[in-house]
Every structure is written in structure tokens, then in C-alpha cells.
Amino acid sequence: MKFAYSDKVDSLVARVEAFMSDHVYPAEQEYHDYVENSDTRWVIPPVMEELKKKAKSEGLWNLFLAEFEDYGAGLTNLEYAPLSETMGRSMIGSEVFNCSAPDTGNMEVLARYGTQAQKDDWLIPLLNGEIRSAFAMTEPAVASSDATNIQCTIDRQGDEYVINGRKWWTSGAPDPRCKIMIVMGKTDVNAPRHTQQSQVLVPMDTPGVNVLRPLKVFGSDDAPHGHAEIVFEDVRVPASNIIGAEGEGFAIAQGRLGPGRIHHCMRLIGCAQRAVELMCDRVETRVAFGKKLSEQGSIREDVAKSICEVEQARLLTLKAAERMDEISYKEARDLIAMIKVVAPMMAQTVIDRAIQAHGAMGLSQDTFLAEAFAYARTVRLADGPDQVHMNSLGKQIIRRYAA
């Protein structure tokens, strides 16, 4: 049992922290202003590409990819955790280091299951940060937390797959750099429940792909990233675009969720930690009714509760990461469920307190709190709502301990 990092990781953390302080936080305003002042909002602020170039040149690039030393930095999940947390402290942080969702998950899927051609065409440009990608799974018509509900069809017709369906919450699809989508659908509705699904690669410019509208979160379109509703109407792709084999879609989706979930949790811990720090700073500088906010008991209790919750969620996430590294994603599934239940709710709660301490400013575009709150709230639904994880976790735990 040891709660300190190796020198190697400490040094990486220090480098990412310095990069964030020197380059990322100072660019947040410019980034947002650029989007705000553009006509369409679906534009990439040049500062982002500059930051990416700089991070890449410093070797702070593709730090995730725990299992694929060829492609990434050769870090374990546990080693990546504090880096991901640090990047997550800014809503534009992860992308700077080419570590943002859904590209990370898509790159892992391609690294694990992709053919050489798929890797050449899509994985390499993604690793280089030249393009971005999306993952189209959730559908408006069914409870998509149960992936067997999915209705999108992927029909083999000769050398092609023909895709029909409606997806939404396809994050990143509105980004003009997004060139490729992984689409989950059913290739065989008569197969057993968990082998009906397949995943295929669909270039964004394929005819029949209609990006209808950006969905909003609390009224924000999250531009230029965004979350799209997309109709697939007789969309045809070569049969070689399938990932793995027909019927493997469900298993591939399960595989991506472990790392995907823990990455979200790491980032959210970064969000929550920064929220606490902003809160501390704020309450020290405001006076009401003759007393600094920082001297008021209830404010101090809010800070105390928050730091306790952040630190606990962090430790739990680190333990989950270690188990993923040491044993297997499957064996670590109870710990992954635990952090998926804990971290987003914790972040929502802690950020809510920080908002409250900021007064109305905390709700506005003048701090990162409102954006971070929306992110935390979203993750309580993304990759399965809290209730689904609590249910399966509870079931596991009862099975373990019932005599």
C-alpha cells in the first residue's frame, strides 16, 4: 500500500500541470470568445491547433492507450490517471493532449480490433490529431442504456453494409474536423441477444448521413464539439468497414466502456478539484454582512465536505485504475461501476457548492463552473445512468457476501 507516485509519474504530472498553467488556462477565454463571435459557432479556434502542436512537440501526447505501447505513451491506467485529472481541470484541456473523448475510445477500439487498412486510414490520423471522430450508439426511440434495445440496422448487401436508423447524442459529430464515425447497429436481429450487434466505420461524408441538429445540454450547444442527432438513410459502406466480425458489436462496446468510464471519472475529479480551488479563492475575497465569506462556518463546512468527497473519489478511481492494470477490465468491473456511480455525482455536488459560493457569477460564462457542472450532469447519464450501474453493482456485491 503506497499513496505516492513514482518519480516518472511525478515528473509527467509536473509537466502537464506546467503546460496547463502556462498555456491552457490562459487560452480558455480566447477559445470561448472565438466560438462566441463566429457566425456559425461550429468552428475550431486556431488557438486549439496551436496548443495541440505545442503539446505534441513536448511529447505530452496520446498519454492514454494503456495497453498499446506502440501507439501511445506506454503508461498504465494508474499512471495516466493523475495526468487525465490534470487535463480535465479545463474543458479544453484533454483535447490539447489528444486525450479527449470520444476519440480516445475510438482509437482504442481501432488499435485493438482494426484491420491494417482501418488503422492506416483512421487510427493514424486520429493519433496524429489531424482528424476527429464520433461514436454513434444512443438512439432516441429506446432506452439505450440497455444496448440490446438498439434498433439501427446494418444489413449486408453484397460487398456493402446498408445502414438505416436514427442516433442522437453522437458527441463530436458537429465538429468540422470530424471525419469518421463508428456506428453501432444490428446485423442480425435473430441472433442471440448479445450477438445481434455490429460496429461499422462510416465516414461523415457518406451519402445518407444526415446530421439533423445539435442537441443542447441545459441550453448550451457545447460548440464546436457538440452532440448531434443523426439520421442514417440507406447509408452504404464497404463490407471491409466492419470492426471485428459481425455480431461482435456488443462485446466491443463493453470493452470500450471500462477505459471510457474511468477517463470521464478522472476528468471529473479534475473539474471538482478546480471547483474547490476556485471556491476557496472566491470566498476569501468576498465580504457580506461585515465578514469574509471564508470566515463563515457554513462555507468552511462546504469546503471541507467538498475536499473530502474529491479526495475519496480520487482514491477510489486510482484503485480502479490499478485493478484494471493488474488484473483485467472484467475483474475490475465492480470498481469501475463504483467510480461511475461516485465520481459524476460527487463532481455535480461539489461544483454546485462552488457555484453557490460564487453567487450568480458561478452560473455564467465567466467561470468554468457552469460548463463543468453540465459535464458532470451529463456523465451521470452517459455510458449508462447511475441507476443501471448501482443495480448491477448491488447485485454483484450481494452475490459476493450473501452466505
Add this chain to the structure above:
Amino acid sequence: MKFAYSDKVDSLVARVEAFMSDHVYPAEQEYHDYVENSDTRWVIPPVMEELKKKAKSEGLWNLFLAEFEDYGAGLTNLEYAPLSETMGRSMIGSEVFNCSAPDTGNMEVLARYGTQAQKDDWLIPLLNGEIRSAFAMTEPAVASSDATNIQCTIDRQGDEYVINGRKWWTSGAPDPRCKIMIVMGKTDVNAPRHTQQSQVLVPMDTPGVNVLRPLKVFGSDDAPHGHAEIVFEDVRVPASNIIGAEGEGFAIAQGRLGPGRIHHCMRLIGCAQRAVELMCDRVETRVAFGKKLSEQGSIREDVAKSICEVEQARLLTLKAAERMDEISYKEARDLIAMIKVVAPMMAQTVIDRAIQAHGAMGLSQDTFLAEAFAYARTVRLADGPDQVHMNSLGKQIIRRYAA
């Protein structure tokens, strides 16, 4: 003790409910689409003016104004409560009946303190729904929950007042129909703490009034209502624009807060009630893991907790309304503090559960939940943050019961 309404009120409730069902809910989509598809977003959807005209013609108009029978419908706060709740079920509901903030508060101030000229110029057009108004009090530089912190200056120079300062969260100021603002500032910084402030009427088109930008709440600009940051630079208005007398600003502000707070609470109870109803409908129609959501124990518990919380907050708000009617706003201040603490937090919690039951759709523009959540969250800060009310309420209660 009696928990039923008079026939008169029951009948009014039924009429407002029918109006909401027949005209308001069906117009929500059109209203939002109009704003969404306009270039500037700061435009008034024609459907709103049509609805207002219709409501006015049916006599469902100016139902607030408990104490001013000449101007309003002659209802008590208690009688108005269920009407306000019903209107509050739609984010565009209150305006339809000319019962929306901050006009309601401004009209009450003008009815109580306005000169005949002020009434003619501003109150009558407001009562007629011809113009809208704003109330500029909160400032970015200081903790404005403590009104003695306010820094905006209102200097008497000859026959004029000259206003300098910076305000934000001036709700409704970006609305193109907004013609008049009540501005709170200091006329005498050397006076005792609570008589330094005054309120003056400032037409929106007065030179020196610079509406800088709309503030966002969770990324939403809340167009076409909006919340503005405004700089006042040597803004000159006639001395006759003062409301009441110099030094009465603090007292006038306190007076408006009682009804203002309870109106917000009533509307939020409507929001929460509708959220529960939407949640019930949703869970009955979605299936996950082979079971309707409505059959799952944790969903039922969420519904049960929610309805308990809504009903309790409603009863408390009604009791506060009765006390305001029967005794005085001042004597009812503990009950007003209680509902201000209870109702927004309750609404936030209940709506959050409804969002969760809706899946990601609950966060989007496709239901009213996201907007309602933002409203509830905002009111936990508006008119004083929860902590300020809890602190003063706790102090009162301790004084009452300590031997």
C-alpha cells in the same frame, strides 16, 4: 384549518389550467423555434403577443398585485398562489398572463410608491402588457446579497440624477420590449447604512446606458428575456424619476422581495409538479432490461420522494401566502425565508430526478426540464442565496425558542 379552495379560486384555477392546456403548452415549441431560428435571438415570437391578447380578453390578466385592487384582479396572495403555480408549469406561462418577473415586482413598486406621472408613464403600459421592464440591483464587484455593499452612485446634480456604476443579472433588459429600468444605487454614502440607497427610473434609451452582453446560465442566454451586464456612464435622468424619496431605496427593495420571492416559489412548485408528471409519463413508456422503468423500485421511490417534496413545499408556500395576507409581509418574514430556502432546492432536486429518468433527452431542448432546472438553480441565488436566508431564519428561530 382547511385545505380546499373557495369555488371562486377553483374556478379561476380551472380556467388557467384550461388556457395552459389549450394554448400555452402547444405554443412552447413554436416559441422556442422562433427564437432559435432568428438571427439575433433577441426577438419576440409573435405567438407570445397573440397569447397575451387572448389571455387579456379572457380576463386572465394581472392576477398578482395582491394589495392593489385598482390595478389587478383583486386576489389575495393565497388566492393567486395556485394560479401562479399553474402558469409556472411552462417557462413561457407567466408572461402570457402578464404575471412575470421582474415586471410584477416593478409594477408593485410603482403602484405603491409611484407618483401619478410615473404611473401614467410606466405603470399603465406595464399593466397593459405594452412594454416590459427591468430591475438593476446586483453588481459584479460586490456580494450583492448584502445590499449595503452596492457601489453604483446616483448623484443629485441640479434637476437631475447622474448615475454611474456597473450592474449585472439585470433580467429582461435585453428584451426589445424593455423600455424602463428601476436602478438601485447610493445617493448618500455618508448616511446610515440602510438609508444610503435610492431607486430611480431610467428609460432604457437614456444616453450612457450601455447593455454590454447577455449573461448565460449554464451556457444558455435565456433569449429573448436574458440577463444583461450594463454599464451606467454619466446617465442623466430628471430628478422626478426618483421612486419615493432619497434614502428609501433599501426599504423599497425589502418590500418588493416578499412577493417577489413567493412568486418565484409558486412558479417553481409548478415546474416541479410538471417535472414529476413528465417523469411518470416517461417511465411508463420506456423499457430497459426487460422491464418497464415504472416497475423498478428505485424509480418508484424517486417518484414517491418527489411528490412528497412538491406537496410539502406547496403547503408551506400557501401558508406563507396566507400569513402575508392575514398579518403582514414583515411578520411573515420567517415563513418567506422558509419557502425561499425550501422551494428552489426542492425544485432543483425533483427536476434533477426527472432528468435522470428521461435519460439524456432530459438534458436537451426537447423537454422543458433543462430550462426549469436552470430556473430553479438560479433562484437559489436570486433575491439572496440560500445561505443568507438560512442564516437569518436560524437566528430568528433561535431567538424565539431559546429560553
Add this chain to the structure above:
Amino acid sequence: MKFAYSDKVDSLVARVEAFMSDHVYPAEQEYHDYVENSDTRWVIPPVMEELKKKAKSEGLWNLFLAEFEDYGAGLTNLEYAPLSETMGRSMIGSEVFNCSAPDTGNMEVLARYGTQAQKDDWLIPLLNGEIRSAFAMTEPAVASSDATNIQCTIDRQGDEYVINGRKWWTSGAPDPRCKIMIVMGKTDVNAPRHTQQSQVLVPMDTPGVNVLRPLKVFGSDDAPHGHAEIVFEDVRVPASNIIGAEGEGFAIAQGRLGPGRIHHCMRLIGCAQRAVELMCDRVETRVAFGKKLSEQGSIREDVAKSICEVEQARLLTLKAAERMDEISYKEARDLIAMIKVVAPMMAQTVIDRAIQAHGAMGLSQDTFLAEAFAYARTVRLADGPDQVHMNSLGKQIIRRYAA
């Protein structure tokens, strides 16, 4: 809608309050000391009988019994509510006015279903406060929240019923004045699920009734009232001891639960209200780190939250009482479920805060807080655990609102 009581009720409340202040609170210490210092603990402090005599002579007696004007005070549930709350402020209060469980429920059952002989033998002495009674329903071997699980058998053999089974949490059975028990068991295991049960009167001294031991709540035996585990071994009673008819046991049990639950809620509101008052008094008189506790923000927030929760639960309970009076117990079942979910949890929370503000004294026998906490905690399980009520309430609400 009206939140004030009639003069009649106000006057009764004032009389009960005065009686509590003058006689009951001052007797609490003597009552507990008597039990503490007796050898067996299962003794009745003489002060209790004196208080009963006094209350009876003042006409403050049998104030419950909403539907039976012949026997009680002719008050509605709504009128009784504030009286029950006031009595509930002391753990020995309700008994003083002959309004304590389980006698109240047993008297209602006898008044409604009893034969004249049963009334003469048991109801009259109970109404007179000469004897006490118990209700044996819960069993250790099965989840008794589902009454169809019950295993105790009541077999008709000739002119007798023969009872075999094991009950526990038979409250009041250890009281030396307890002379009669109503026992719930199955007369026909082959009947439909809800007509298998019957209720019979079993005098405590019937051979085969073995009171095994007092159960403790958090280590307290709750003497001299107590909660017994009882074995029934070939217990024989005359066939005339049946209440109503064979197969009516389930329906009779359901009928008693409405008033039984609301009475508990009323008393718990009294407990919580007194806890807040004690807390206020305590924090005003203690100093830590150079400041009175009452001046600390977090203490004030605890007081504020507590009073909000107490008042809301009170109003909800009053509304439930009114609905029981105005419509029917059956139609009011959603409101009864609501208060059963709300009031005990509220009381537990509020009393917990009061304990915290008292320091370790709050856990001890030196205040009524520890006893009240145990009572609140117990009621979260008695007459059905929170979860059962939330589940059925959620189901009702979903059915009401789902389109």
C-alpha cells in the same frame, strides 16, 4: 384554504399545552427514575396513574377516536392532530391522556368490529384507562411488512380457537397492566391471499402464552412499555373471541393502519418540534472557541433546515388528516403513505441534528432526544418500512400521471 384552527381547537390545544407544561414535563424525570431504580424495570411509576387521573378529571381524555363520538371526544382527525402532536412532545405524554399506541388502535378496532360482550370486557376498561393492551402481528421468521407472509395459525376446534405461532415486537405486552392482546394469524391457508387471516382476542394470562423476552431498540428495553417476543403454544380461546368474522383479519389490519400511522406521525412531529426548541436553547447557552454556538453559521443552518422540515411535515400531516375526515381512509391512502414516508425520516434527521448540537449529552438519558430518536427510527420500520410505502406511493402516482 385556511391555516388557522377554530377557537374550539385552539382552546383544547392551549389546555393540553398547559397540562404538559404544568404536569407532564416536570414528571419525566421522576417517571424514568422510578423505572431505573426498580428491580425489575417492568413497573408502572405511580406518577403515571396520578397524571392519568388528573387528565381524565379535566376532560383531556380519549381525544382520538375520530369516528366514534359515543366513546371519545368527538374530534375529527384534523382536530386531534395538534393535540396528538403536543402530547407527543414527551415520551410519556400520550399515555397520560389515554391516547397511546397500541391501545388507540385496539380501541378503534373494538369500537368498529367488537361484539357487545367484547366491548364490555375490553373496550370499556381500555377507555377507562384501567388496563392496557397489545397487538401481536409481526413475526420473526418472515417479512411481516407483507401481511400475507404471516405463519401463526388460528385453528377452529369446536367452540375454541387454538393458536400456535411466534410473534415479536408485540409492543406493550411486558407492561404489567397489559391484559389483552389482539392476535393476527391464519384461519384458512387455502383461502385467497387476503382472506386467510383472522384476528382474535387473547387474554395475556391464557395458558400457552409465553412472553419470552423484551426486545431492545439500540440497547434500550423501553421499560415499562417494552416490545415482547411471544410464543403461542396451543393457546385456546373461546370462538367468541374472534373479531369480526373469519377471513376479515387482513381487512381489519388495513383499517387500523390509517389512523395508526397518522397518530405516529403527529407524535413524531411533536418530538421533532421539541428537539428544535431544545436545540435552540442549548446553542444559545454554550460557548466554544470564543463564540456562542448560536452565532455559528452552520448551527443556524441546521436550525433553519430543521424548522423548515418540521413545518412541512406538519402541514402535510394536517392535510392527510383532513382528507381522512372529508373523504375516506381509502381515498386518502396516498397522503397517508406520504406522511408515513416523510414524518419519521424527518424526525430522525431533525433529532439527530439536535443531538449533535447537544454534544454527548444529547445521546444520554439526560434529555429526551435519545428516546425520541429511537422512536423515530422505529417508526421507519413499524407499520411497514419506508421502502414499502414509497413503492406503493410511487406506483399510485405514476398511474395517476402517466398519459
Add this chain to the structure above:
Amino acid sequence: MKFAYSDKVDSLVARVEAFMSDHVYPAEQEYHDYVENSDTRWVIPPVMEELKKKAKSEGLWNLFLAEFEDYGAGLTNLEYAPLSETMGRSMIGSEVFNCSAPDTGNMEVLARYGTQAQKDDWLIPLLNGEIRSAFAMTEPAVASSDATNIQCTIDRQGDEYVINGRKWWTSGAPDPRCKIMIVMGKTDVNAPRHTQQSQVLVPMDTPGVNVLRPLKVFGSDDAPHGHAEIVFEDVRVPASNIIGAEGEGFAIAQGRLGPGRIHHCMRLIGCAQRAVELMCDRVETRVAFGKKLSEQGSIREDVAKSICEVEQARLLTLKAAERMDEISYKEARDLIAMIKVVAPMMAQTVIDRAIQAHGAMGLSQDTFLAEAFAYARTVRLADGPDQVHMNSLGKQIIRRYAA
């Protein structure tokens, strides 16, 4: 960063676990029955002394004492943590291994500050488990969380100290084996605030020591350990009984609190973990409304939340232990405050859920849950109430992060 223990610790954990399973859990009923069936309750069940003998002979003895290799097992706080947790799973567990409070704290104080004579007289018998001890600090008349409030006087008169005062919550004092008390009082009320206090050794049989009564927690006397109220009336001890020097009492008390607090947290984590396990077992074996409790969503959520909370508190406690070992108690004070805030509240919550899942049985003497609940609730007040720790923690954190 590493979340596994060394083989040495794993092996110790396995041995303590086996001892608990083989000897301690099976003895719980006998232990409690012995106390229950004795006349005075203040008797030591022989099984305890047998268990102690057995544990000692196996070398599972004095496993705490992180800093005193001469006396204890030479384990660090971090190594001791999982052992303490395992012992804490039974309310009689810690004592079996001579690791129970307040002896642990008293032995540490004597090991650190005691003279050779004090060690010979009191430390050695304590280490041998031949006697027990108490620590008299809390007073009824003042808020003792602020140790400067203490009023007990320790006056030097010639070769003696004369002690006058009233203490309560002196845990373990009623135990017939308790032979020695450490008493905290003031030797110089004119000294600076934190050097007024001193600690002296007072044998229990010293004239003037009047053990008045056992205090109860939720009505339980916690026999045969107990918590006493004690009056000191001209109690005279030799001057050599002082611990350290006059004026060092406050510093010594601070020093003992670090390990004292973390030991309580470890034990409470054991309590909570066992509560979850019992809950799992219970819900798997009970059926209500046609379904096993373990199949109900809300039960699974309760289990899931509980295991998340237990695991998080455990990790935080381990980190605090490591910091205490690696740096210093003083530098680890924020982490100690964090676990003191987190662990007792977590345990109270988790045990409360387990009680609920057990039905009324969960409140009774038939499981360890009620006792464990009372223990958790008590620790929220012992060694400083939650509020005091949150306040000082919040202050530290604000200081750290405010720019």
C-alpha cells in the same frame, strides 16, 4: 501508488480474520448473555479473558503502538489499519487483541511521556492486559470540544496534586478492571490558554473519586465498559503522578488524538463493512410481495451506495495512516480531520441502511447493528464533533488554495 499490502501484512490480516471467525464472532452471544444475566451488568464475561489469553498466545497482541517498537508489534499505522478494521467488525473484537480504547491512547501517552515508575506501575500491566484504564477529559458544564474551556482544577499542594471537578463520558471507568485514570485539568488558570492544562494519573480507588452513574447512549449503558460521570472531590495524588510537566496537558491531549481518531475510524470501517455483509445476507433470504428483497432495485442501490462509501472511507483512512507514518501527525492533520468527518458519518449511514433492510430485527439485540450504530453516532461527537473538524479543515483548505 499501490493498493495491495505486503505479504507480512496480508498474513497478519489473514490471522486476525481467522481468529475473529473462529473465536470472536462465535463468542459474541455468550458475552452479551453473561452481562445480560448478571445482577449488576458491570461484570466481565470470562470468555473475554479466555479470548485475550488465546490471542496473546498467538502473538496477536498490542498490534497498535505504531511508534513504540519496544512495547508493541512494531507495525506502522498503515500496517495496523486493516488489522484494526478487522477487529472493529465485532464490538468485542478490539479488546480481545488488547487494542481497545481508551487503553490504546493511554498506553501511547505513557510510552511517550511516562516516567519509568509510571511505566512500571501502569503501562506494563496495561500492555499485559491485566488492568484497564480511563481518560477523564470531557466535562458536563462546558463545551469540551474546546479544551481550553475545561474547569477541573489540579492544584499543587506540597508533594501532592489536589483535584476537584466533574467529568463525564469517562469511558471504561465503570469496568471493574479499570484501575487507573488519566485526568485532564488546569494547574494554572493564569497561564496562556494552551499551557493551563496538565494531566495526572489518578488510581480509581483514590479517596474522593466518586463514580456517580453510567451514562447511557440511546438508552444502552454499554456494560460492562460504560461511560461514567465522576466527581473529583479533593482527590489527592503524589506530585510524581503528573504526566510530563505542568502545562503540557493540552499538547499531550493533542498528541493522543491523531492515533485515537484514526483507530476509531478504522474500527468503524470494519463495522460498516460487516453491516453491508449482513445486509447482503439478509436481503437474499427474505421474501416480500413475491420477490426476494435482493431482487428489488432500491435494495440493490442501497447496497451499491454503501459499498462505495465504505471503500472510499477505507482508502482515505489508509492514506491518512500512511501520511502519519511518512511525515508526521501534525502534517497529516488535514487528512486526520478528513477521516474524522467522513468515517463516522459514513458508518452511521451505512449501518442505518443495513438496519432498514433487516426490519425491526436490525434495531434489536439480535444483530450487532444497533450497537454499531450507537458507536458510530457516538464517534461523531467523541474527540470533537463533526462541525469542529469541518470548520478547521475548511479553514486549512481555503488557506491552501486561496490565491
